[in-house]
Amino acid sequence: MQFENTREFARQLDKEDKLSRYRHEFIFPKVNGKEVIYFVGNSLGLQPRSAKKYVDEIMKDWAELAVEGHFYADKPWWDYHERFSEKLAKVVGANPSEVTVMNTLTVNLHLLMVSFYRPSGKRYKIICEEKAFPSDQYMINSQVRFHGYDPEDAIVEIKRREGENNFRTEDILQKIQEVGEECALLLIGGVNYYTGQVFDMETITKAGHDVGAFVGWDLAHAAGNIELKLSEWNVDFAAWCSYKYMNSGPGNASGCFINKKYHNKKDIPRFEGWWGHNKERRFLMEPEFHPEPTADAWQISNAPILALAPYLASLEMFDEVGMPALIQKRNKIVAYLEYVLQEIDKDVESTFEIITPAEQEDRGTQLSVFLHGEGRELFNYLMEQGVITDWREPNVIRLAPAPFYCSFEDMYEFGQILKKGILSKQKV
Known part of the structure; x- marks a missing residue:
């Protein structure tokens, strides 16, 4: 045109x-x-404009039903988060069982690192992009130190070429090959926050897997913005905030993707809480944890319903438009x-x-x-x-x-x- x-x-x-x-x-x-x-x-x-209506529904149910709102509200609170799975799965290119909504972005990245940053022997390094969003830098540094490693040694940054504003895919692939079997995890922002560059997530994910590493993506600037095919690309995990392109409100809840190949695995390390416990047995108050057979197993606490309400309002529009x-x-x-x-x-x-x-x-x-x-x-x-x-x-x-x-x-x-x-x- x-x-x-x-x-x-x-x-x-x-x-x-x-x-x-x-x-x-x-x-x-x-x-x-x-x-x-x-x-x-x-x-x-x-x-x-619909956000207020969704929040007001919760306030009305709280006023009229109090604790019974968990089960008898029009949208019962105990499974409120489940209303996100199918709609959000379309946004990020996943199976509904692979997505959940919980916590906030950096909290979720820390929690996911419990499962997917498991350094052992000579495989302990994390590959990320230089000058990643500061919160990611702080998170990765603290995780490496928590496991007893020196960030100067354990963190490998992919760099732009001198005089260039954006990363080259071939340089990323070369660095992955260079680190090789020392690489435990590849964790990059799917869209660079500073330049807006979209990474070739499919190619990079495959390269990370080829050297035996887990591959995760921070999709803060990607979810609701670009086409994502997390399941098809065989991404191990991802997390994103909801308040940018997805219009959920300041500091609101984060979305998570956990590949279905990790569901129902009893040997995967994971911080656990009762909202990740099998839904049908949750209120039996059993001492032994029985995980949900979906990404919901990574949930810890009951969902913040008032926070989720405006997110659901926006997600309804995403589902309507596509x-x-x-x-x-x-x-x-x-x-x-x-x-x-x-x-x-x-x-x-x-x-x-x-x-x-x-x-x-x-x-x-x-x-x-x-x-x-x-x-x-x-x-x-x-x-x-x-x-x-x-x-x-x-x-x-x-x-x-x-x-x-x-x-x-x-x-x-x-x-x-x-x-x-x-x-x-x-x-x-």
Whole structure:
């Protein structure tokens, strides 16, 4: 398609957009009385209008039924989390038995490491990407130290080539081969939080397995954003937060994937609690643990129902629309945003360097833009004008036009505000 950087063209794209009606299903903050242009769905998704209804249902059941809500609410609390399995499985490409919802992301990664980081003899090293999201770095470092190893020795970082912004798959595969039988675990973010690069998870997972390692993925920036086929790719485990592209609310519950080949295994180490105990026997209060025959065996405590309610509200929309439709719009709106940036770049003295891969299969919703010659004052200007974006040092803004609620006209309007902000500074 031949794009045009005009409001009329952007509005025509919105008219043709089959998902445009979902924009009205979300609540936008306002700046100067006007709805914001919201580019930070990769940090915190907007609130679905239906979220309050789902939370209010729980509050009503709590008020009217109290403890009996566990069994007699319209959506009984004791199996509330089970409503996620089929819908969430479609989002991440899994069997329903392989997904569960519990805790928060880094907590779940720590718990999954109990099962999948089992260093022994010369097989003790973890391969990860350099400059992973800080929480992952802290988690991996602490796990290695917990097992008595020196992080300088036990953690192997895959690095970008000098002068390049993104990782090369061949370099990752080479590093896996180099570490070889010393590798106990490969744990990488499926989408790099800084650049928005999507990793070739299928190829990397196979390479990790070929050297005898477990392979897990942090899908914080991937779930609800890109096509995932965790079962088909034979991933061992994965975890993701729900509050970014999946719009569940700040700091909300995490999703987990545990490959079905590890279900019903009595010899797998795992921290256990009563919500992972066989559902049919849970209230017999038996002293011996009988695991659920699914990923639910990794649950420890009863589910935080009030937290799960808005997640379920959003997931209902994902199930209604489907990932293929979201990805189709994602590709188009990101391409249009890229075009708008290139057009504005022609009119200003600054240079925009998009450090996210240009190939569609190597990126998701996010474009990370290096603003050469600009500083944080430009970011501040955008925020004052109601463009909510994300600043990363030294001078990168991350733009994530979530397909559920961002419009093509948003992309055009952002371009005009950006251009005005740069030109007004240059005139001073």
